[in-house]
Amino acid sequence: MNNTIPVSPYKSEMLESFSLWYGKWHGYISLVICVIGIILNTINIVVLTRKKMQTPINSILTWLAVFDIATMMSYVPFAFHFYCRYSTFFISSDKNSKPWMTFLLVYLNFSATTHTISIWLAVALAIFRHKHLHSPAKGSLTRMRRLIRARVVVCVIVCTSILIMIPNYVIHKLEKIELRNNATMYVFEDWNLGSKHTHPVTTLALIMYSVLAKILPSLLIMLYGGLLLKTLSKSMRVKRRLSEGGASLSYQRNRNPSRTTIMLLTVIVLFLVTELPQGILIVCSVFLEKFFEHIYIPLGDVMDILALINNAINFVLYCTMSHEFRRTFVKLFWSFSLFALATNHYTPSPSKNNNSNEGSVSIKSVSQKRNSSLTMYTKTINARGDSIL
Structure with missing residues (x-):
């Protein structure tokens, strides 16, 4: 009787070759993006917190920059140790020491939480912009109420995101491995995703994470993004009629909301592009055997670099639009x-009066x-x- 090992339908030599090639450069590229992104997001915070810039949308954008900085700052030591200092695809007692694997455990939970907060902040951006465009109320009192409401929403998003991630915190565990030279190293416990051996808590945690932290906010972004596009299209038609009628002053007044809407649409679409595919891949990993090993892991570095670029690019959007x-x-x-x-x-020199005057x-x-x-x-x-x- 011939015992043959079944070949996974998801195994791709091309994908694995690309993953091996890109993994050699990922650490250095991500470090550059993180450094640039931290600087630019710090500038975002400084500009958006000026007194004249304090609006509900700017408040959300400020906190978005804060959590983007937190994500990139935590990624720097991760990329340096696990990609630059040591070879990417090999494990050793030095690379996988208990302190560094404990850091990796904390980093994975922390970054997943900050990503969850960021995408829900993007949802809040779309909702607040939509409500603003359809709200006739104006004035300083209304503006202050909206600003307070935005800050409350940010607090709710942060607290809710942490609660959503609690099952995810539980399922990550370290295993100790004894080596032949009396050295020890640590690895993550195998989840056996897509098989009968997957623990129910692991399945529940990953489904909750993919749905509540990726897919649901992406669907809400598509919904409110579509409503914003509809409003933008209507505004463009009005501006076109005004320009054809020679109402240049009105045209200039109506120009600004469209620019702001386009900018916010760009921000939330970037979240949609980076987060929705990852949510779908997580769901597939839960239900399809070997999908996690042969598809999700080889694509992990690509998803990471797209998320980092998304975190770093907002300054360019703000300056442009x-x-x-x-x-x-x-x-x-x-x-x-x-x-x-x-x-x-x-x-000025304090020693002589004439020098002081000149100064x-x-x-x-x-x-x-x-x-x-x-x-x-x-x-x-x-x-x-x-x-x-």
Whole structure:
């Protein structure tokens, strides 16, 4: 009798070859993206927390940047140790030591939680933007109520996401392996996904994670994204009629909400592209034997790098599509640069009165140049001001 090992229908030599090739570069690429993303998201937080920029949407975008930074900061030591310092596809007692595997355990749960919070914040962005476009209420009191409501929603999302992830925290366990040279290393317990040996708690936890943290928010993003597209299409038709009728002033006024809507649509679509496929792959891994080993794991690095790019790219979107964000950023950068210039090169001397006077005159001249430049810049784009609502 010939005993043959059944070949998995999901095994792909091409996919495994690509995974082996890309795995050699993933650590270095991800480190570069993380460093850039942390810097850009820090700038996002600084700009969006200015007094004139405090709106409900900006509040959500600020917290989105916070959790994006948290995700990337936790990814840096992970990528350095498990991809750059040691070979990607081999295990050893040094690479898989108990401290580092404990860190990996904490990192996996932490990053899954921050991703869950981020995608639900994207859902909140779509809902708040949709409600804003269809709400006739205006005024400072209404704005303040919406701002408070946005902050409450952020708190609810954070707390709910942690509760959703509790079953996921439980199923990750470490196993100790004794090696021949009396050394020890640690690996994760095999889940045996897609087989009869899968523990019910593991199945339940992964289904909850895929549905509540990936698929459901993606469906809500598609729903409200579609409503925003419908509203945007209607707004574009109105603008086209106004432009054809020669109402240029009205056209300029109606231009800003469309830019903001397009920007937010881009943000949430990026979440949809990165999160929905992962949710579907997790569901397939639960029910299809060997799917996790032959499909999900080889694609893991690709899903990670797409998520990191999504975390880092928002600054470019804000600068491209929001005049208010761009103007605030330029003012902050300009003020910081001129303050540093005045501090370094025009420090007055306390020893002589004439030197002190000369120093004060120089600082005053720098201040005048700064004010005139800012006034000139403000005049050129004052008629185009918008805000991320």
